[in-house]
Amino acid sequence: MxxxxxxxxxxxxxxxxxxxxxxxxxxxxxxxxxxxxxxxxxxxxxxxxxxxxxxxxxxxxxxxxxxxxxxxxxxxxxxxxxxxxxxxxxxxxxxxxxxxxxxxxxxxxxxxxxxxxxxxxxxxxxxxxxxxxxxxxxxxxxxxxxxxxxxxxxxLEGRAPILRSGARPGDFVVLAGTVGWAAAGLALLESDHQQQTLPAELAVVVERQCRPRPPLQAGPMAALAGVSAMLDISDGLVKDAQRLALASSVHIDLDQAALKRLAEPLRPAAELLRTDPMDWVLGGGEDHGLLATVNPTVMPVTGFTTVGSVEAGPAEVTVGSQSPANLGWDHFAD
Known part of the structure; x- marks a missing residue:
């Protein structure tokens, strides 16, 4: 025993x-x-x-x-x-x-x-x-x-901390790491598709739920580069972007084409589970990537890709100027 x-x-x-x-x-x-x-x-x-x-x-x-x-x-x-x-x-x-x-x-x-x-x-x-x-x-x-x-x-090693409240209209919204992978892994774990029969490409998705890989070098590098705001994506891209928008009193519009590119690697898992991978990209948490905003004059920031823009207007998040249906994870409501 x-x-x-x-x-x-x-x-x-x-x-x-x-x-x-x-x-x-x-x-x-x-x-x-x-x-x-x-x-x-x-x-x-x-x-x-x-x-x-x-x-x-x-x-x-x-x-x-x-x-x-x-x-x-x-x-x-x-x-x-x-x-x-x-x-x-x-x-x-x-x-x-x-x-x-x-x-x-x-x-x-x-x-x-x-x-x-x-x-x-x-x-x-x-x-x-x-x-x-x-x-x-x-x-x-x-x-x-x-x-x-x-x-x-x-x-902080002598640097100023990067807060959620520094985004300004005209900034780009940039992402380091992945979104949607941990959520896809969770969906596979909760499914009846047995782990031992999953192909390698889907077993990797499960691993991202169980052993997430945050891009730890990206944070200090972003601070040195001069990003204006930043936060960890733990509860979903839309929900955490909303937190940044509220803290900075700005409007964030996420680029639909960029999000589709992020969803594409998750398509095999989505086809197996008969769902839309974009739901995972928009609402899935626990990848622990970084969402940041940066003035265009600072671009490019090593390790980050552009996924949207910061605009003047109501403190809310849109996707291609439309309100998203998937708002992310809430620890008490879900």
Missing amino acids: PLTVAQLSESALLERVIPRLRSGPASRDTVILGPGDDAAILAAPDGRVVVSIDTQVQDLDFRLRWPNGYRTTGFDVGWKAAAQNLSDINAMGARATSLVVSLTLPGITEVEWVEDLADGLSAAIRELGAEGCAVAGGDLGTGTEISVTAAVTGS
Whole structure:
């Protein structure tokens, strides 16, 4: 029988997990004291600290076993916990410096699953390009379902933060990363098309839901280039564009031709599920790309593609001057 967390003490479980979270040399300038004491000690050479936090809850944010047969690994959940928090720091034009994690685990959780979660956290930090970030500490507790909360800090490295409120009429709307892939992956996970029978091109789409790949180099590069506003796309392109429009008191019109190009790689999944891939592009969240606005004189911005324009007018979003039907994800309404 697999070893479960109920069969270990908290100290014994930590002894298995902490070595998997050891950081590389790039993070030693910011984490002065890591796991092992009551609190971590971090350096703040910039004099400012950027902070964000996010939570994943079993059966709300992920399922241990999906209808299509996919089994969520600890690695998946660890990776996603890192990715979604690193993306928020990225959206401010900052670089991540540390991450702390709180785990709530039922006693029946297999120890190997928790070890895999630690491996997923470390792998995401390393492979997504956040090598200056270290897991500085956390907390363990018991509960009725798995819950993973991660908080991340970042440094602006002397730059001004990029806010949602800086867009101006005449700016281009630009995108880094992908939109719609994670939503398409979620639809496949919730379908009856069994995971083991999916072709490779669709298995990759599922992976983008379970292990998103935010473009972490794009945020600081956009800040250096001089973008006027930026945010992480976590709840859907239209909904997050609406947030930017409201914060900046501008009208955003998304280019229909550009969106069709973004939808085209998702067509095989859409044909299998008999749906319109544009719904995923407009309303799908969790890709954790970046949406930014930039004055035309600054273009091109490395890693970004133009998807729309900023205009004077009501603080709303249109697609080809028409109101979109898909408004994105709402955590409480949906």
